[in-house]
Amino acid sequence: DADVTQTPRNRITKTGKRIMLECSQTKGHDRMYWYRQDPGLGLQLIYYSFDVKDINKGEISDGYSVSRQAQAKFSLSLESAIPNQTALYFCATSAGGQGDTQYFGPGTRLTVL
Protein backbone atom coordinates (compact mmCIF):
# COMPACT_ATOMS: atom_id res chain seq x y z
CA ASP A 1 0.00 0.00 0.00
CA ALA A 2 1.09 3.54 -0.72
CA ASP A 3 2.60 5.53 2.15
CA VAL A 4 0.72 8.71 1.20
CA THR A 5 -2.77 8.57 -0.29
CA GLN A 6 -4.90 11.36 -1.67
CA THR A 7 -8.61 11.44 -2.41
CA PRO A 8 -10.09 12.16 -4.83
CA ARG A 9 -7.55 11.65 -7.62
CA ASN A 10 -9.54 13.74 -10.07
CA ARG A 11 -12.27 16.30 -9.48
CA ILE A 12 -14.20 18.64 -11.73
CA THR A 13 -16.24 21.32 -10.02
CA LYS A 14 -17.89 24.66 -10.69
CA THR A 15 -16.95 28.16 -9.63
CA GLY A 16 -18.16 28.97 -6.12
CA LYS A 17 -18.36 25.39 -4.90
CA ARG A 18 -16.64 24.23 -1.72
CA ILE A 19 -14.12 21.46 -2.26
CA MET A 20 -12.15 19.31 0.17
CA LEU A 21 -9.07 17.31 -0.75
CA GLU A 22 -7.96 14.67 1.71
CA CYS A 23 -4.56 13.24 2.50
CA SER A 24 -3.55 10.31 4.69
CA GLN A 25 -0.10 8.96 5.49
CA THR A 26 1.11 5.75 7.12
CA LYS A 27 4.75 6.76 7.65
CA GLY A 28 4.18 8.01 11.19
CA HIS A 29 5.61 11.44 10.35
CA ASP A 30 4.66 14.60 12.21
CA ARG A 31 5.11 16.99 9.27
CA MET A 32 2.61 17.29 6.44
CA TYR A 33 2.35 19.69 3.50
CA TRP A 34 0.04 20.77 0.70
CA TYR A 35 1.47 21.98 -2.63
CA ARG A 36 0.00 22.98 -5.93
CA GLN A 37 1.73 22.41 -9.24
CA ASP A 38 1.19 24.53 -12.31
CA PRO A 39 3.01 23.94 -15.61
CA GLY A 40 6.42 25.63 -15.66
CA LEU A 41 6.21 26.80 -12.05
CA GLY A 42 7.37 23.82 -10.06
CA LEU A 43 5.61 23.22 -6.76
CA GLN A 44 4.36 26.03 -4.56
CA LEU A 45 3.66 25.52 -0.87
CA ILE A 46 0.08 26.25 0.24
CA TYR A 47 0.07 25.18 3.91
CA TYR A 48 2.18 23.04 6.18
CA SER A 49 1.80 21.45 9.60
CA PHE A 50 4.60 20.32 11.89
CA ASP A 51 2.24 18.54 14.28
CA VAL A 52 -1.47 18.25 15.02
CA LYS A 53 -1.59 21.61 16.82
CA ASP A 54 0.67 23.48 14.40
CA ILE A 55 -0.65 24.95 11.13
CA ASN A 56 1.30 27.45 9.02
CA LYS A 57 0.65 29.36 5.83
CA GLY A 58 2.91 28.78 2.88
CA GLU A 59 3.62 31.11 -0.01
CA ILE A 60 0.19 30.88 -1.69
CA SER A 61 -2.40 30.27 1.06
CA ASP A 62 -5.03 32.80 -0.05
CA GLY A 63 -8.29 31.06 -0.98
CA TYR A 64 -7.35 27.87 0.85
CA SER A 65 -7.76 26.46 4.36
CA VAL A 66 -6.56 23.28 6.04
CA SER A 67 -7.43 20.96 8.87
CA ARG A 68 -5.09 18.54 10.65
CA GLN A 69 -7.50 16.00 12.03
CA ALA A 70 -4.85 13.60 13.31
CA GLN A 71 -1.16 12.92 12.88
CA ALA A 72 -1.98 10.88 9.79
CA LYS A 73 -4.59 13.16 8.18
CA PHE A 74 -4.32 16.61 6.61
CA SER A 75 -7.14 18.07 4.53
CA LEU A 76 -7.12 21.03 2.15
CA SER A 77 -10.29 23.03 1.48
CA LEU A 78 -11.20 25.51 -1.19
CA GLU A 79 -14.04 27.49 0.39
CA SER A 80 -15.26 28.98 -2.88
CA ALA A 81 -13.44 27.53 -5.86
CA ILE A 82 -12.36 29.76 -8.74
CA PRO A 83 -10.98 28.79 -12.18
CA ASN A 84 -7.40 29.85 -11.43
CA GLN A 85 -7.31 27.20 -8.72
CA THR A 86 -7.32 24.61 -11.47
CA ALA A 87 -4.09 22.72 -10.85
CA LEU A 88 -2.48 19.51 -9.67
CA TYR A 89 -2.40 19.30 -5.87
CA PHE A 90 0.11 17.24 -3.93
CA CYS A 91 0.25 16.24 -0.30
CA ALA A 92 3.59 15.34 1.26
CA THR A 93 4.92 14.19 4.59
CA SER A 94 8.34 14.24 6.25
CA ALA A 95 10.02 13.35 9.52
CA GLY A 96 11.89 16.64 9.98
CA GLY A 97 15.54 17.36 10.68
CA GLN A 98 18.51 18.01 8.42
CA GLY A 99 18.18 16.62 4.93
CA ASP A 100 14.46 16.19 5.51
CA THR A 101 13.11 13.99 2.71
CA GLN A 102 9.54 14.56 1.65
CA TYR A 103 7.30 11.69 0.57
CA PHE A 104 4.61 12.66 -1.89
CA GLY A 105 1.15 11.40 -2.63
CA PRO A 106 0.04 10.66 -6.21
CA GLY A 107 -1.70 14.02 -6.61
CA THR A 108 -5.22 15.30 -7.16
CA ARG A 109 -6.08 16.91 -10.47
CA LEU A 110 -8.65 19.64 -9.80
CA THR A 111 -10.51 21.45 -12.55
CA VAL A 112 -12.70 24.44 -11.71
CA LEU A 113 -15.09 25.44 -14.47
Next chain:
Amino acid sequence: AQSVTQLDSHVSVSEGTPVLLRCNYSSSYSPSLFWYVQHPNKGLQLLLKYTSAATLVKGINGFEAEFKKSETSFHLTKPSAHMSDAAEYFCVVSGWGSSASKIIFGSGTRLSIRP
Protein backbone atom coordinates in the same frame (compact mmCIF):
# COMPACT_ATOMS: atom_id res chain seq x y z
CA ALA B 1 17.40 33.97 1.36
CA GLN B 2 17.26 30.82 -0.70
CA SER B 3 16.58 30.23 -4.35
CA VAL B 4 17.06 27.52 -6.93
CA THR B 5 17.34 27.80 -10.70
CA GLN B 6 17.05 24.96 -13.14
CA LEU B 7 18.83 26.21 -16.19
CA ASP B 8 16.97 24.16 -18.80
CA SER B 9 13.22 23.72 -19.02
CA HIS B 10 13.60 20.86 -21.52
CA VAL B 11 16.47 18.51 -22.29
CA SER B 12 16.39 15.91 -25.07
CA VAL B 13 19.02 13.17 -25.43
CA SER B 14 19.36 9.94 -27.36
CA GLU B 15 19.05 6.63 -25.58
CA GLY B 16 22.46 5.45 -24.39
CA THR B 17 24.00 8.95 -24.26
CA PRO B 18 24.85 10.94 -21.12
CA VAL B 19 22.32 13.06 -19.27
CA LEU B 20 23.09 16.42 -17.67
CA LEU B 21 20.40 18.41 -15.86
CA ARG B 22 21.67 21.67 -14.42
CA CYS B 23 20.75 23.27 -11.12
CA ASN B 24 22.18 26.36 -9.43
CA TYR B 25 21.21 27.45 -5.95
CA SER B 26 21.72 30.27 -3.52
CA SER B 27 21.50 29.96 0.24
CA SER B 28 22.50 32.04 3.24
CA TYR B 29 23.61 28.95 5.13
CA SER B 30 24.56 25.33 4.51
CA PRO B 31 21.73 23.95 2.44
CA SER B 32 20.35 20.50 1.89
CA LEU B 33 19.84 19.80 -1.80
CA PHE B 34 17.59 17.26 -3.44
CA TRP B 35 16.64 15.95 -6.84
CA TYR B 36 13.13 14.56 -7.26
CA VAL B 37 11.68 12.84 -10.33
CA GLN B 38 8.07 12.94 -11.47
CA HIS B 39 6.88 10.42 -14.04
CA PRO B 40 3.69 11.23 -15.95
CA ASN B 41 0.59 11.12 -13.75
CA LYS B 42 2.66 10.21 -10.71
CA GLY B 43 3.78 11.91 -7.52
CA LEU B 44 7.34 13.03 -6.90
CA GLN B 45 9.98 10.50 -5.90
CA LEU B 46 13.33 11.23 -4.28
CA LEU B 47 16.30 10.51 -6.57
CA LEU B 48 19.08 11.66 -4.26
CA LYS B 49 20.01 14.23 -1.64
CA TYR B 50 23.03 16.12 -0.35
CA THR B 51 23.29 16.94 3.36
CA SER B 52 26.90 18.13 3.88
CA ALA B 53 28.52 14.72 3.77
CA ALA B 54 30.20 13.47 0.57
CA THR B 55 29.97 16.01 -2.26
CA LEU B 56 29.34 13.32 -4.87
CA VAL B 57 25.98 11.80 -4.17
CA LYS B 58 24.70 8.62 -5.77
CA GLY B 59 21.01 8.04 -6.20
CA ILE B 60 18.62 5.54 -7.61
CA ASN B 61 18.53 4.34 -11.23
CA GLY B 62 22.16 5.25 -11.91
CA PHE B 63 21.82 8.97 -11.30
CA GLU B 64 24.34 11.01 -9.36
CA ALA B 65 24.93 14.65 -8.52
CA GLU B 66 27.90 16.66 -7.38
CA PHE B 67 27.67 19.49 -4.88
CA LYS B 68 30.05 22.29 -5.90
CA LYS B 69 30.02 25.05 -3.33
CA SER B 70 32.34 27.32 -5.32
CA GLU B 71 29.98 27.19 -8.30
CA THR B 72 26.77 26.98 -6.21
CA SER B 73 25.71 24.09 -8.41
CA PHE B 74 24.16 20.67 -7.93
CA HIS B 75 23.92 19.20 -11.41
CA LEU B 76 22.33 15.81 -12.00
CA THR B 77 24.04 13.33 -14.31
CA LYS B 78 23.66 9.83 -15.65
CA PRO B 79 26.20 8.12 -17.93
CA SER B 80 23.71 6.41 -20.21
CA ALA B 81 20.08 7.43 -20.68
CA HIS B 82 17.31 4.88 -20.77
CA MET B 83 13.84 5.32 -22.22
CA SER B 84 12.37 4.95 -18.71
CA ASP B 85 14.25 8.09 -17.61
CA ALA B 86 11.81 10.29 -19.53
CA ALA B 87 10.18 12.40 -16.81
CA GLU B 88 10.15 15.79 -15.09
CA TYR B 89 13.02 16.47 -12.69
CA PHE B 90 12.98 18.97 -9.85
CA CYS B 91 15.91 20.42 -7.96
CA VAL B 92 15.04 21.44 -4.39
CA VAL B 93 16.92 23.45 -1.76
CA SER B 94 16.09 23.57 1.93
CA GLY B 95 17.75 25.21 4.91
CA TRP B 96 19.21 23.10 7.66
CA GLY B 97 16.83 22.66 10.57
CA SER B 98 14.59 25.31 9.13
CA SER B 99 10.88 25.63 8.58
CA ALA B 100 9.04 24.31 5.57
CA SER B 101 8.78 27.85 4.21
CA LYS B 102 12.45 27.55 3.31
CA ILE B 103 11.91 24.56 1.05
CA ILE B 104 12.19 25.89 -2.49
CA PHE B 105 11.42 23.91 -5.65
CA GLY B 106 12.96 24.66 -9.00
CA SER B 107 10.64 25.08 -11.96
CA GLY B 108 11.51 21.65 -13.32
CA THR B 109 13.34 20.17 -16.31
CA ARG B 110 11.52 17.88 -18.67
CA LEU B 111 13.80 15.10 -19.92
CA SER B 112 12.95 13.47 -23.24
CA ILE B 113 14.74 10.39 -24.55
CA ARG B 114 15.03 9.77 -28.29
CA PRO B 115 15.16 6.13 -29.47
